Amino acid sequence: MEFKSLKNIETSFRQIRLFGIVFVSMCAAVVTVALVAVFNFAEKQREKIYVLDNGKSLMLALSQDMSQNRPAEAREHVRRFHELFFSLSPDKSAIEHNINRALILSDKSAYNYYSDYSEKGYYNRIISGNINQVCIVDSVSCDFDNYPYTARTYARQMIIRQSNVTERSLVTVCRLTNSSRSDDNPNGFIIEGFNIIENKDISTVKR
Structure with missing residues (x-):
């Protein structure tokens, strides 16, 4: 028991x-x-x-992680540069204003193209011929796996004259580096090594 x-x-x-x-x-x-x-x-x-x-x-x-927005900001930076640099009107002050704003977004590689165009009288022909040039960016592809980021832009230029409209293809490449943000550079990038690899006529249509 x-x-x-x-x-x-x-x-x-x-x-x-x-x-x-x-x-x-x-x-x-x-x-x-x-x-x-x-x-x-x-x-x-x-x-x-x-x-x-x-x-x-x-x-x-709600605050967002800056890195999540960088790809969109990079594409917008490149798009804005092309629109400012290649969209021209037959007005000297307007051309200089847009070019100066574009050059703030880039390094000397873009300025070299501007100097070359100026020496060849490209902008003078735009003014004297009363020509409007509009740049339409179709797409911007960026590689964010490596820094500096590489970007390739596919665009079209519409050269509008009194007698006809010429469409040109425009393909460029560049590198993107981070920079401080400002009112003139809100996306915080600088374009380096800007290079035009294709710029040729596609078609001409009489007006």
Whole structure:
């Protein structure tokens, strides 16, 4: 009888120990899940910016990781450069204004093309011939696996004269390096090694 009682006590102790282990394991699991949830919540809160509008209303804006926007900004930077550099009107001040804005987005490689065009009288012919030139960027492909980033641009030039409209193909390549942002360079890139690899007539249509 005494041995049976000891056996029951030992069995009860094992059960209590098992229940204790299960209880502690469940508590550990609950604590782990709670810590993960708190950490995720804290990360999401860091992405939020609270802005006071004249101290009256509270607006919530979600901040984004800059790296997520860089590909779109790079393509926009290249697109904007081409539109400024190759879209010309028969007005000297307008040409100089657009060219100067384009040169802010690039290094000396683009300036070399500008100097070459100027020496050959290209811009003077645009003005004297009352010619409008419009650059239409079809696509910009960028390689972001290696830095500096390489970009290839496929575009068309519409050269509009009084008698006809000439369409030209334009293919260029360049490298993109990071730069400080400013009002003149909002995307924070500089174009380096700019090179025109194709620029030829596709068609001419009489007006």
